[in-house]
Amino acid sequence: MTDVSGSTELHLDADSAEQMRAIATDVIAPHLRAGDLLILSGDLGAGKTTFTQGLGDALGVRGPIASPTFIIARTHPSEVGGPALIHVDAYRLTSLAELDDLDLDTTLDDSVTVVEWGEGKAEALAADRLHVRIARERGGELDMTNPEGGRREVTIVAHGQRWAGIDFTVGASDPSGDLG
Ligand SMILES: Nc1ncnc2c1ncn2[C@@H]1O[C@H](COP(=O)(O)OP(=O)(O)O)[C@@H](O)[C@H]1O
Numbered sequence: 572m573t574d575v576s577g578s579t580e581l582h583l584d585a586d587s588a589e590q591m592r593a594i595a596t597d598v599i600a601p602h603l604r605a606g607d608l609l610i611l612s613g614d615l616g617a618g619k620t621t622f623t624q625g626l627g628d629a630l631g632v633r634g635p636i637a638s639p640t641f642i643i644a645r646t647h648p649s650e651v652g653g654p655a656l657i658h659v660d661a662y663r664l665t666s667l668a669e670l671d672d673l674d675l676d677t678t679l680d681d682s683v684t685v686v687e688w689g690e691g692k693a694e695a696l697a698a699d700r701l702h703v704r705i706a707r708e709r710g711g712e713l714d715m716t717n718p719e720g721g722r723r724e725v726t727i728v729a730h731g732q733r734w735a736g737i738d739f740t741v742g743a744s745d746p747s748g749d750l751g
């Protein structure tokens with residue numbers, strides 16, 4: 572892991588879907604609480620939903636977590652008395668302000684909200700947010716028997732006062748083997 576600007580931006584590698592889930596479970600989830608907003612970006616098949624599955628496991632919400640295609644948002648209630656997980660596909664939204672108009676069975680304040688395709692649309696909703704950018708590593712060898720496979724680079728950028736002073740490396744186990 573390289574921590575390039577104090578505790579607010581960091582880079583991790585995920586060599587497999589399991590490692591992607593572990594980044595969510597071990598690095599991010601321990602710091603989350605009700606009211607938090609995460610924006611996930613990355614191409615189709617990058618691993619946004621896979622990441623969200625790891626969050627859901629760690630938060631103890633009712634699954635299964637799947638791509639929210641064809642619906643805009645799905646609420647996963649907590650099974651452990653914690654915050655619900657609201658999983659949003661913002662692909663067809665122009666602004667996340669529209670989220671307030673959806674009937675979600677819970678409020679954003681009582682939930683952890685994860686938005687796939689939310690980049691550039693979140694500013695209307697919250698100044699405090701975590702951006703998780705997922706990219707397929709370029710230059711790696713493409714395995715034609717498994718085109719979905721391979722390493723992903725995960726960049727986590729924290730925006731706003733909510734995340735000031737939070738160090739994601741604290742309390743994390745070592746999902747990618749290189750947290751130092
Ligand atoms: N390193 C990796 N990280 C995340 N997913 C991976 C990785 N390697 C392979 N995969 C696979 O790639 C696919 C990612 O799909 P998904 O999480 O639905 O992407 P998205 O939601 O970004 O469209 C899954 O089938 C997952 O098992």
Ligand SMILES: [Mg+2]
Pocket residue numbers: 619620638639687
């Ligand atoms: Mg998805």
